[in-house]
Amino acid sequence: MPAPLMTYLVIPLVKIVVILAVVILLAAYMSYFERKVLAYMQIRIGPNRVGPRGWLQPIADALKLLVKEDIIPSRAEKLVYFLGPVLVVVPALLVFSVIPFGPAFKVAGQVVTPYLTDVNIGILFILAVSSIGVYGVILGGWASNNKYSMMGGLRSAAQLVSYEVPMGLSVVTVLLMANSLSLVKIVEAQQRSGVWYVFPGFIAFFIYFVCGVAETNRNPFDLPEAESELVAGFHTEYSGMKFAFYFLAEYANMVVISSIATVMFLGGWLPPFPNALAALWASPALAWIPPIAWFVLKMAVFLFVYIWFRGTFPRYRFDQLMALGWKVFIPVSLVNLMAVALGVLLIGGPR
Amino acid sequence: MSEPEALKPFPDSEEMEISFGPQHPATHGVLRVIVKLDGERIVDAKPVIGYLHRGTEKIFERETYNGTIPHTDRMDYTAAATNNQGLVGAVEKLMGVTIPPRAAYIRMMLAELQRIASHTIWLGTHALDIGAQSPFFYTFEEREKILDLFEEYCGARLTLNAMRVGGQPYDLPEGWTGRCRTFVDQLPARVAEWERLLTANRIWKLRTVGVGVISAADAIEWGLTGPPLRGSGVKWDVRKVFPYDRYDEVAFEIPTGAGGDTYDRYLVRMEEMRQSVRIVQQCLAKLPDGPVMAKVPKVIKPPKGDVYFSVEGPKGELGYYVVSDGGTNPYRLHVRPACFINLQALPEMVRGQLVADLIAVIGTLDIVLGEIDR
Numbered sequence: 257m258p259a260p261l262m263t264y265l266v267i268p269l270v271k272i273v274v275i276l277a278v279v280i281l282l283a284a285y286m287s288y289f290e291r292k293v294l295a296y297m298q299i300r301i302g303p304n305r306v307g308p309r310g311w312l313q314p315i316a317d318a319l320k321l322l323v324k325e326d327i328i329p330s331r332a333e334k335l336v337y338f339l340g341p342v343l344v345v346v347p348a349l350l351v352f353s354v355i356p357f358g359p360a361f362k363v364a365g366q367v368v369t370p371y372l373t374d375v376n377i378g379i380l381f382i383l384a385v386s387s388i389g390v391y392g393v394i395l396g397g398w399a400s401n402n403k404y405s406m407m408g409g410l411r412s413a414a415q416l417v418s419y420e421v422p423m424g425l426s427v428v429t430v431l432l433m434a435n436s437l438s439l440v441k442i443v444e445a446q447q448r449s450g451v452w453y454v455f456p457g458f459i460a461f462f463i464y465f466v467c468g469v470a471e472t473n474r475n476p477f478d479l480p481e482a483e484s485e486l487v488a489g490f491h492t493e494y495s496g497m498k499f500a501f502y503f504l505a506e507y508a509n510m511v512v513i514s515s516i517a518t519v520m521f522l523g524g525w526l527p528p529f530p531n532a533l534a535a536l537w538a539s540p541a542l543a544w545i546p547p548i549a550w551f552v553l554k555m556a557v558f559l560f561v562y563i564w565f566r567g568t569f570p571r572y573r574f575d576q577l578m579a580l581g582w583k584v585f586i587p588v589s590l591v592n593l594m595a596v597a598l599g600v601l602l603i604g605g606p607r
Numbered sequence: 608m609s610e611p612e613a614l615k616p617f618p619d620s621e622e623m624e625i626s627f628g629p630q631h632p633a634t635h636g637v638l639r640v641i642v643k644l645d646g647e648r649i650v651d652a653k654p655v656i657g658y659l660h661r662g663t664e665k666i667f668e669r670e671t672y673n674g675t676i677p678h679t680d681r682m683d684y685t686a687a688a689t690n691n692q693g694l695v696g697a698v699e700k701l702m703g704v705t706i707p708p709r710a711a712y713i714r715m716m717l718a719e720l721q722r723i724a725s726h727t728i729w730l731g732t733h734a735l736d737i738g739a740q741s742p743f744f745y746t747f748e749e750r751e752k753i754l755d756l757f758e759e760y761c762g763a764r765l766t767l768n769a770m771r772v773g774g775q776p777y778d779l780p781e782g783w784t785g786r787c788r789t790f791v792d793q794l795p796a797r798v799a800e801w802e803r804l805l806t807a808n809r810i811w812k813l814r815t816v817g818v819g820v821i822s823a824a825d826a827i828e829w830g831l832t833g834p835p836l837r838g839s840g841v842k843w844d845v846r847k848v849f850p851y852d853r854y855d856e857v858a859f860e861i862p863t864g865a866g867g868d869t870y871d872r873y874l875v876r877m878e879e880m881r882q883s884v885r886i887v888q889q890c891l892a893k894l895p896d897g898p899v900m901a902k903v904p905k906v907i908k909p910p911k912g913d914v915y916f917s918v919e920g921p922k923g924e925l926g927y928y929v930v931s932d933g934g935t936n937p938y939r940l941h942v943r944p945a946c947f948i949n950l951q952a953l954p955e956m957v958r959g960q961l962v963a964d965l966i967a968v969i970g971t972l973d974i975v976l977g978e979i980d981r
Contacts, residue, residue, distance in 0.1 A: 298744035403625050407647070407962075475738060476810055479963075570810045571738025573963040574647055 271372050272353075279352050283507035284314035290563050297567040318500065326496035333399040340396025341494065341501035347388040348508040354378045355515045356440045358525045358548040370548060371440070378439040379427055382516060383420070386471075389505065390416040396502070397490030408489025411479050411574055416471060418578060422585035423467035426460035429596040430520045433457065439516075443524035454521040456599070459592040461521040463585055465558070468513035470581070472506060474562055476569035477577060514558035518551060525551040622650055627965070629658045635732060635969065636976035640953070647961045652954045656947075659980035667940035672698050672772055672907040675940065680766035683946065683978035685728050688714075688721035688757075689920040691770040696851055697916035697927035698772045701909040710774035710899040711852040716787065716890045717760070717769055718852075718918070719883040723794065724753040725921035725973075726876050730801060733873070733970035737814050742801055749797055752790050759783055773903035784891055791887045798880050806874070815870035819956040819968035822867055829952040832945050833923025834875045835972060839867030845919035857889040869971040876973075908935055922946050922973050942981060946974040 288303065288310070295302030303310035328337060358370040375381055390413055397409020430453055431437060434445040446452055454461045470477035479489075491502045518524055525547035572580065628639040637658035643650040663682060667675045679690040692714055699706060706714075727750040731743035754764040759780055761769040769776070805811045821831070826839040836843055844861045846854040862878035864871025911933040917926035923945025930939040949972050956972075957965045 294740070298741050299748060300744060403623060475740075478738070567741050568804070569739060570734065570805075570808065570814055571963075572810055573814055573961060575961060576813050 268372060275352050275372060276349060279349060279508060279511065280504065282511055283504050284318060286507045286510065286559060287317070287503070288314045289559065290566070293560065293563045294567055297564075321496055321500035321503075324496040326498060327493075329401055329493050331401045332493065333401065336395050336399035338498075340392050340399060340490075341498045341505075342392070343395065344389050344392030344505040345501040345508070347385045347392075348505040348512065350385050351382050351512045352508075352515075354381055354439055355512070356443060356519065356524060357515075357551050358546065359443075374438055374440045377437050379431065379437045379442075379516075379520075382512075383424060383427070386509070386512065387416070387420055389509070392505070393490050396494065400490070400493035402493050405490050405492045408492070412473060412490060414574075415473075415477065415479065415577060415581075418581040419467040419470040419477075419585070422463050422581065422589040423471065425586070425589040425593050426457075426464040426467070427520065429457050429460040429593055432593075432596055432600045439519050439524075443519055443526065446523045447526055452521060452523040452526075457521065457592075457596060459588065460596070461517070463589050463592070464521070465513075465517055465561075467581075467585065468517065469562065469565060470577070472509045472513055472562075474506075474510065475566040476571050478571060479574055479577060510559060510562055511555065514555045514562075515551075517558055518554040522554045629655075635974060638950075638969070638974065638976055638979075640965065640969070642962070642965065644962065647963075649957050649960055649962065649965060652957050652965060654950055654953055656950070656976070656979050659976045661981065663981040664940060664942060667937055669936060671935050672909070672937065675937065676770065677766065677768045680768055681977060682942065682944070682981055683725075683920065683922065683925075683975045684765060685975055686721050686725040686921045687763075687765065687767040688717040688769060689918055689925060691767060692718050692852075693916065693918040693920070693925045693927050695770045695772050696918060697914055697929045698907065698909060700916045701912060701914040701929055701931060702772070702903070702907070704773055704901050704903055706774045706852075706901050707898045708853065708895045709778075709897045710901070712890045712894050713775050713779060713899065714770060715852050715854065715857070716887050717757070717767070719886045719890075720753050720756060720787075722883045722921045723880050724750050726880050727753075729876060729921075729970075729973040733967075733973075734805065736966045736970045737811065739805065739808075739811070742804055745797070745801060745804075749794065756783070756787055756790065759786070771900070772907050774898070774900035776900075778899050784894065787887065788891050791884045791891075794884050795881055798877060802877060806877075812870060814963070814967060815873060815971075816868055817866075818869045818960065818964045819971055820866065820868045821952060821956055825955065826867065826952070829955065830948045831923070831952055833920065833949065833973075834872050834879065835923065835949050835952070837861065838864040838872035838875045840865050845917055845924050849917070851916070851918060854886075856893065857886050859886050869967050872971045906935055908933065917943065920945055922975065922978070923949055942978075944978045944981065946972070946976075947979045950974050950979060 291313075292302040292310075303313040306312040306316045328334060353372040354375055356369075356371040356374065360367050360369045362368070393416070394409040394413040397405040397407075397412070400406075430442065433449075433453055433456060434442040436442060436445065442453075469475075473479075491499060494502060527545070527547075527550055623644045625642045625644055626639060627642055629637040639655040639658065641653045641655060643652070661681075663678055666678055670678065676691055676694060679694045680687040682690055727746035731746040734740075734742040757767055757769070758764045760783060761767050761777065763769070821829070821835070821839055823839040823841050826836050826841060831839075832843070840863050842861050842863050845851075846859075847861055859882045860878075862875045862882065864875050909929075909931040911931060913928065913930040915926060915928045917924050919925075924943065925945050926943030928939075928941040928943070929937055932938040953968060953972065956968050960968075
């Protein structure tokens with residue numbers, strides 16, 4: 257096989273298939289994990305019927321949704337109604353193409369990178385692609401021709417747009433510290449400087465994660481799908497596979513937000529605390545742990561926090577949510593950006 | 608009332624009418640509210656009821672007096688014991704019967720346990736409506752324990768049918784008082800646990816403080832009773848004002864709020880649970896020996912006349928107006944339902960607020976459609 261064909265077609269295709277399969281499975285099992293953890297928080301047992309300890313529950317759910325009748329409301333806008341879930345799920349999965357799950361390593365003399373590609377505008381790419389998702393939500397809500405769905409769609413449009421601003425601003429602080437937009441370079445910069453950016457950029461980290469929760473429509477910011485008010489918000493009318501797409505996108509987006517937070521603030525695949533406890537973690541006893549395991553572990557912490565939020569908090573009201581975004585997060589993240597920029601200018605940042 | 612400039616609708620905007628319910632996860636049964644919305648702001652709300660109407664008051668007329676008791680169970684199905692208590696109390700008042708002290712104490716214990724059970728449902732669903740999932744499960748755990756106590760006493764968990772004209776059908780089973788004491792002694796700790804989740808929670812306060820405000824004067828005008836009235840600062844409780852059974856022999860406080868908002872009503876109900884625990888503890892300590900049934904004829908035939916008797920139900924004042932023609936069946940039996948009258952204030956309480964507040968206010972009124980529609 258000619259080498260270019262191998263490099264540009266076969267290997268990427270294999271990677272795409274692997275990443276897609278892993279991500280979709282991860283999103284499905286995220287729902288299992290969520291149901292189980294939430295159940296234990298709420299003195300219940302959770303799914304335990306399908307397979308041992310309910311391990312096959314997500315598979316059963318997916319199969320059920322696959323074979324379910326796909327109902328399109330008779331007065332819905334058919335094309336847009338169809339486009340809604342597509343516009344949500346495609347960006348959610350596309351983002352995974354630039355997320356570095358681990359460092360490059362060698363197998364049989366060949367350099368293998370455990371990510372699809374490392375574009376030099378990685379973060380911009382993620383922000384750009386993931387904000388397309390909001391079209392799917394608002395169009396789906398509008399096309400359903402249902403007042404509850406429309407309100408859900410409108411709420412989520414307003415919410416996603418206003419929380420993207422502080423989120424972007426907190427991402428910029430990381431860029432200032434790392435001096436690069438590439439996700440791989442950001443992790444490497446953290447390795448070089450010997451400190452995770454969560455320490456110098458704690459405020460940015462906090463704002464990023466809270467905005468991330470809002471971006472993924474999760475409790476306490478789950479207004480677009482507020483069950484008790486809007487029944488199910490923008491996806492009230494969706495059923496079968498289309499509903500499954502919305503569902504998949506929501507969980508995939510949670511994984512995305514957690515992965516990016518891991519990469520930008522928690523040193524991606526690096527073992528914990530490269531500075532203070534370096535001696536302990538550098539010991540050969542832990543060297544066998546593959547970098548990807550650290551990545552997954554850190555991501556899992558975020559995902560757990562997501563569920564923890566859901567088990568604890570009531571829901572914000574719409575106007576309070578907007579006030580929080582515009583009156584608190586945006587000013588704070590702006591000031592924080594200034595402070596970090598000044599710090600980078602004066603002491604050269606954590607480099 | 609002049610609105611700030613920013614709140615005025617756009618000149619070419621239209622109001623949207625949404626029908627909330629009767630099938631909606633937050634309307635607690637089959638309440639339907641027709642809401643006129645300007646964006647997310649409520650212009651007007653109109654409750655539509657009757658989806659659960661069963662003609663209970665007409666059914667009362669063809670039953671014997673003791674035969675009406677199971678029908679009262681099915682009115683406010685989350686508070687069967689207090690429903691029973693009101694009806695048997697009314698008939699006893701008409702007949703001039705005094706029930707034995709032991710029966711009165713058993714009734715009070717059942718009623719107070721029922722009040723706690725009803726408030727646990729209220730707290731769980733109210734918190735669920737506002738988006739906090741977990742309290743629902745925690746409160747229902749305690750409710751199950753109360754239902755176990757009920758089951759042990761009368762065999763039923765929900766529709767108790769646990770009182771008769773003239774006293775109680777059964778004495779307490781052996782060991783019941785001990786198990787009841789264990790339950791009430793541990794409850795305050797659990798209530799404190801639920802409060803830790805919500806009372807100081809920033810989001811919970813944002814969602815409830817200043818929402819669904821009703822002033823004391825308005826609350827009296829609308830005829831509100833129970834926690835919605837006390838939340839506005841009116842110290843009114845039928846148990847204190849017109850003591851029935853032996854409520855004058857136990858000490859308890861009437862918690863009141865100050866602002867008349869959803870948060871005040873929340874605090875009032877939380878405190879009521881603690882006060883109910885106090886009452887049950889005193890009842891257990893004072894529980895007299897003796898018969899549980901007064902000497903009443905097998906066929907209840909009250910003298911000709913009419914009587915109004917009310918009890919303090921978990922939702923408010925639950926009154927029964929009984930008209931007797933001297934026969935074995937009531938000539939007319941009218942119920943003053945607390946929920947029905949409390950619900951009337953809903954449009955007043957939500958006008959000008961947001962959709963999310965409507966849900967909070969429906970939750971805070973603690974309505975049960977079974978009692979509203981009868």
